[in-house]
Amino acid sequence: MNTTLPNKLYAAITAIGGYIPQNKRTNSDLEKLCDTNDEWIIKRTGIKERRILEEELATSDMAVRAIQDLVAKYGKDLAEIDAILVATSTPDMPMPATANIIAEKLGLTNVWAFDINAACSGFLYALDMGASLVETGRYKNVLIVGADNISTYVDIHDRSTNILFGDGAGVVLLQPSTEGGVMDAYLRSNGDGRAFLNIEAGGTQYPISLSDQDTQKRYLRQDGKTVFKQAVQSMSDACTQVMQRNNLTVEDINWVVPHQANQRIIDAVGRSLNIPEGRTLSNIEYLGNTIAATIPLCIWENVKQMKTGDLVMLTAFGAGFSWGASLFRWMI
Known part of the structure; x- marks a missing residue:
């Protein structure tokens, strides 16, 4: 079924990037910290391991690396970015927005950058808002980032949460298209x-x-x-x-x-x-x-x-x- 409407301006995902930390927290690691075991964790969650960000790094560092991955793989020009929307529940600090920090680390000095906190739904919220910006025709290159350093907030001895959560960052680039995109x-x-x-x-x-x-x-x-x-x-x-x-x-x-x-x-x-x-x-x-x-x-x-x-x-x-x-x- 072709649900694409003619003459409509869409926000299309034209590039994607990601970053996951190198450090791993395995089920075996958790067995040493609390009353749990590999079989129980896999049965209840399907998880065998999760990635944990180094202590000296922050959410913005993962986001920057995800964006750099996108740029490298798809040949995009950072100088053309109009806006950066960051979905996160774990900002670097209460203010300024982590999106502002990301812009500074990328050397972007004239970009609209702000955060959205809708927890695990955050990426969907940011994607819809970013798509709306592109659909107006006022923005042509919008980065939508989902990034969280949630391990910082996990009690390592609490098996109801330590088995579930890990760190990472993903990003997509939205650009205008008449052929299709966010619907x-x-x-x-x-x-x-x-x-x-x-x-x-x-x-x-x-x-x-x-x-x-x-x-x-x-x-x-x-x-x-x-x-x-x-x-x-x-x-x-x-x-x-x-x-x-x-x-x-x-x-x-x-x-x-x-x-x-x-x-x-x-x-x-x-x-x-x-x-x-x-x-x-x-x-x-x-x-x-x-x-x-x-x-x-x-x-x-x-x-x-x-x-x-x-x-x-x-x-x-x-x-x-x-x-x-x-x-x-x-x-x-």
Whole structure:
């Protein structure tokens, strides 16, 4: 089915880059730190290892390397970048925005750069906003970054979180196209999930000082059962909404790229939507949950499977709760 409208200006993904740290945290490592084991972790999450950023580096460093990877592989000119939108829950500092720091590290002195925090749904939010900028015709080269150094906020002794999360950064370049690109997005959020998935300390409600670094409020906490149930329902509903609005069925979608939260969630969403076998992309086994970076990193690692003209569905769920789905035509 050809759902591309004539004479419409689309925001097309024309390049993609990624970066994952070299350091690994394996299931064997976690066995030494808490009451867990490799078999239990794989059964519950599908994860064997996750990447951990070096202590002297920050979220911006991963984003810069992902952008440099994009530039090198696709021959893009950084000087032409109009805007940088960074989806992250782990900024380098409360202010300025990590996007500003990235611009400085790349030597960009006249670029619109800002952050978006929608937790694990952040990349979808940033992608939709970036697409809107391009569709207006006012911006022609927009970088959408998903990057998180979430290991900084993980209690290494808490097996409900230490088995899940890792660090990484992914980026796509949006440019105008009359042939196809981002087609639709269904994005939602509420405050119902605040108590079930959060990092309490570090904001104005629970300020944190250097002397408070051992308080439990500084760590990521989640109620796994509640999050699991809500994630499956919300991601499935969002995908269904997008397909219905575009007169599509699951058979029309070439690839589904879900947020890499947990392999059981990915599988449950696939069953709920009746996604044909082999069409759901995943890389959670060796990267874990990298928050806003999971979707661009998953595309980055599977880019050779995707063909020009393919219809791609993205879906995510995160703290807030926040959730959604996006649809685009692959134009690389």
